[in-house]
Amino acid sequence: xxxxxxxxxxxxxxxxxxxxxxxxxxxxxxxxxxxxxxxxxxxxxxxxxxxxxxxxxxxxxxxxxxxxxxxxxxxxxxxxxxxxxxxxxxxxxxxxxxxxxxxxxxxxxxxxxxxxxxxxxxxxxxxxxxxxxxxxxxxxxxxxxxxxxxxxxxxxxxxxxxxxxxxxxxxxxxxxxxxxxxxxxxxxxxxxxxxxxxxxxxxxxxxxxxxxxxxxxxxxxxxxxxxxxxxxxxxxxxxxxxxxxxxxxxxxxxxxxxxxxxxxxxxxxxxxxxxxxxxxxxxxxxxxxxxxxxxxxxxxxxxxxxxxxxxxxxxxxxxxxxxxxxxxxxxxxxxxxxxxxxxxxxxxxxxxxxxxxxxxxxxxxxxxxxxxxxxxxxxxxxxxxxxxxxxxxxxxxxxxxxxxxxxxxxxxxxxxxxxxxxxxxxxxxxxxxxxxxxxxxxxxxxxxxxxxxxxxxxxxxxxxxxxxxxxxxxxxxxxxxxxxxxxxxxxxxxxxxxxxxxxxxxxxxxxxx
Amino acid sequence: xxxxxxxxxxxxxxxxxxxxxxxxxxxxxxxxxxxxxxxxxxxxxxxxxxxxxxxxxxxxxxxxxxxxxxxxxxxxxxxxxxxxxxxxxxxxxxxxxxxxxxxxxxxxxxxxxxxxxxxxxxxxxxxxxxxxxxxxxxxxxxx
Numbered sequence: 001x002x003x004x005x006x007x008x009x010x011x012x013x014x015x016x017x018x019x020x021x022x023x024x025x026x027x028x029x030x031x032x033x034x035x036x037x038x039x040x041x042x043x044x045x046x047x048x049x050x051x052x053x054x055x056x057x058x059x060x061x062x063x064x065x066x067x068x069x070x071x072x073x074x075x076x077x078x079x080x081x082x083x084x085x086x087x088x089x090x091x092x093x094x095x096x097x098x099x100x101x102x103x104x105x106x107x108x109x110x111x112x113x114x115x116x117x118x119x120x121x122x123x124x125x126x127x128x129x130x131x132x133x134x135x136x137x138x139x140x141x142x143x144x145x146x147x148x149x150x151x152x153x154x155x156x157x158x159x160x161x162x163x164x165x166x167x168x169x170x171x172x173x174x175x176x177x178x179x180x181x182x183x184x185x186x187x188x189x190x191x192x193x194x195x196x197x198x199x200x201x202x203x204x205x206x207x208x209x210x211x212x213x214x215x216x217x218x219x220x221x222x223x224x225x226x227x228x229x230x231x232x233x234x235x236x237x238x239x240x241x242x243x244x245x246x247x248x249x250x251x252x253x254x255x256x257x258x259x260x261x262x263x264x265x266x267x268x269x270x271x272x273x274x275x276x277x278x279x280x281x282x283x284x285x286x287x288x289x290x291x292x293x294x295x296x297x298x299x300x301x302x303x304x305x306x307x308x309x310x311x312x313x314x315x316x317x318x319x320x321x322x323x324x325x326x327x328x329x330x331x332x333x334x335x336x337x338x339x340x341x342x343x344x345x346x347x348x349x350x351x352x353x354x355x356x357x358x359x360x361x362x363x364x365x366x367x368x369x370x371x372x373x374x375x376x377x378x379x380x381x382x383x384x385x386x387x388x389x390x391x392x393x394x395x396x397x398x399x400x401x402x403x404x405x406x407x408x409x410x411x412x413x414x415x416x417x418x419x420x421x422x423x424x425x426x427x428x429x430x431x432x433x434x435x436x437x438x439x440x441x442x443x444x445x446x447x448x449x450x451x452x453x454x455x456x457x458x459x460x461x462x463x464x465x466x467x468x469x470x471x472x473x474x475x476x477x478x479x480x481x482x483x484x485x486x487x488x489x490x491x492x493x494x495x496x497x498x499x500x501x502x503x504x505x506x507x508x509x510x511x512x513x
Numbered sequence: 514x515x516x517x518x519x520x521x522x523x524x525x526x527x528x529x530x531x532x533x534x535x536x537x538x539x540x541x542x543x544x545x546x547x548x549x550x551x552x553x554x555x556x557x558x559x560x561x562x563x564x565x566x567x568x569x570x571x572x573x574x575x576x577x578x579x580x581x582x583x584x585x586x587x588x589x590x591x592x593x594x595x596x597x598x599x600x601x602x603x604x605x606x607x608x609x610x611x612x613x614x615x616x617x618x619x620x621x622x623x624x625x626x627x628x629x630x631x632x633x634x635x636x637x638x639x640x641x642x643x644x645x646x647x648x649x650x651x652x653x654x655x656x
């Protein structure tokens with residue numbers, strides 16, 4: 001009951017005209033960014049953070065805007081998967097498998113509306129799950145002391161590579177790189193200058209926004225320059241959609257697929273190291289195993305093969321918000337970027353967020369519910385609008401993305417040095433991506449580095465220098481076991497999982513999910 | 514081979530990082546662990562991973578040919594130049610040329626690149642400065 005009254009308070013926040021308008025803008029921009037290949041949810045949110053911040057929006061309005069973008073991008077990713085066989089973002093990969101064949105059979109409209117409904121159900125149920133699960137997780141998190149928090153951050157880094165990681169050393173290197181960058185600047189505990197080499201620009205440390213926009217958005221521009229892909233995703237006229245509404249019969253047949261996909265997706269979103277891509281992959285594979293054992297219809301335009309992964313990936317993106325909000329530890333690239341939003345607004349996520357700023361949390365959750373209905377409306381009747389976006393050639397789009405990144409960073413820092421630093425991060429991001437080093441741990445390291453160190457030092461101060469305090473409680477030991485298992489298991493199973501995912505669909509590289 | 518070079522570079526970075534950590538000055542405030550312990554841990558992880566890259570390198574990534582490589586270097590140089598030019602010439606003028614360069618390199622014809630540059634620059638100025646009120650770089654001419 002308490003939850004319902006809190007949620008009612010949240011709706012009071014979210015239903016103000018300003019917030020409704022921002023949610024609408026966010027959903028629209030998000031769907032747009034999701035639909036465009038090369039601009040995923042992580043990039044999209046990253047370039048909008050500095051802009052939301054320099055517009056002077058308050059914490060709740062900015063969060064509503066940016067999480068609506070996040071949800072919207074998850075919806076939008078399916079559009080180009082179905083119409084062009086090019087996933088708009090990584091989690092939409094599995095939707096290509098049956099969505100594109102459906103489009104080839106002239107059933108693009110049906111595939112789009114069916115996947116829109118599946119996305120809606122997935123996201124809606126996941127948001128309900130967030131309402132129920134996050135406060136429970138907060139209760140556990142309130143038992144955490146500094147030592148447990150230090151171990152929890154270790155868990156986040158150890159599992160971030162995910163079950164599909166092929167080279168854990170590269171994930172670990174990336175995390176250490178991020179943590180190392182976070183150390184630059186004056187030490188929060190004693191005030192000593194660290195790694196600044198008396199360079200005045202470094203005294204405050206490196207702003208994580210510069211790193212995020214550089215690593216995510218600019219490196220994408222470099223990838224496009226290298227591949228010299230300048231043409232539009234479609235060259236001749238807007239793609240044909242056909243009839244928009246699916247048969248009720250087909251919809252009925254898809255109900256069990258959508259429910260299974262939603263459940264699987266939500267859990268892989270909540271669990272560390274899984275995320276939306278794995279959610280949609282698992283949903284698709286399970287569906288194939290349950291309803292099409294012989295492989296007769298899947299991969300040839302079975303509507304259930306569109307519904308299940310879309311429900312899975314949208315449910316996972318809602319599930320991923322649970323650990324981000326309740327613990328302050330994100331499990332995926334995009335939620336890491338959303339964590340950056342909170343930090344930029346001087347809000348510390350984690351258990352205290354729920355007690356100290358209930359209006360922020362519940363306003364955000366209510367906005368997600370509202371945004372979901374807006375997205376359903378945008379994605380079914382208005383889907384034709386978004387398919388036209390695919391006509392924009394990347395040779396025009398990518399420079400615009402680059403320039404908006406510059407505008408954002410310049411407008412918050414006003415410093416040439418910081419803009420140059422962003423270019424540096426862009427080049428570094430390109431090299432790291434070439435070498436198959438994941439970028440998400442770098443970002444997470446920069447974001448969490450100082451908190452991780454502070455918790456370590458607090459724990460040591462409490463224990464008076466006894467390092468055994470890090471394994472001093474059953475909770476800490478359980479967390480260590482999760483961390484070690486999460487780091488070691490992919491070494492055994494990672495290659496096999498990755499191979500399976502890639503054999504089902506060979507594709508370009510993406511940043512995070 | 515790329516991974517080995519990367520590992521070597523990482524090792525140098527790790528050694529430099531640990532050395533830079535040793536010269537952190539203590540302040541008048543002290544705690545049990547001090548400001549150096551955590552950087553040492555980070556540096557050690559960097560070093561161990563780098564050694565692993567040298568010993569067990571992955572398959573060679575698909576590096577672009579020399580010409581495409583130059584493409585990246587020039588684009589980065591143009592972006593750095595753009596960052597330097599922002600306060601010198603103002604947002605509108607610098608952005609026209611930076612956008613024109615990028616869109617030209619992505620395959621637009623030179624004349625259309627200039628048009629795209631003008632439109633992008635003007636469009637961003639209109640939306641972000643005039644409508645949303647963001648502060649953009651001001652040159653000597655005031656825009």
